[in-house]
Amino acid sequence: MLGFALEWPDAPDWRLVRRDAVRIMLGKCPNATPAAQLGPHNWFAYLDTDSVDKLHAELAAKNAVILQTPADKSYGMRELVIATPDGHRIVFGQQITKR
Numbered sequence: 001m002l003g004f005a006l007e008w009p010d011a012p013d014w015r016l017v018r019r020d021a022v023r024i025m026l027g028k029c030p031n032a033t034p035a036a037q038l039g040p041h042n043w044f045a046y047l048d049t050d051s052v053d054k055l056h057a058e059l060a061a062k063n064a065v066i067l068q069t070p071a072d073k074s075y076g077m078r079e080l081v082i083a084t085p086d087g088h089r090i091v092f093g094q095q096i097t098k099r
Helices: 052-061
Strands: 012-019 022-027 043-048 065-072 077-083 089-095
Touching: 052 065, 052 077, 052 089
Parallel strands: 043 089
Antiparallel strands: 012 022, 065 077, 077 089
């Protein structure tokens, strides 16, 4: 749904995915507390993007779980927050000029 391609399909506990210049290593932790139960501690990643709004349109069209639509923050970022199926939050940010 996020447009990443799987690069390590045969690894036993880890997967490497890529989208453009972004690579993310994902691990399997069967004995850890599920992300959905971690509340505000379930943040997984903060990724910079050139267009939060364009990415939002792409992900919304794919029915992604969107926790926060694009919003300008006081610290100069425009952010979009989504959730993975297991409950991790991923934030996509785009730098904006302060008003």
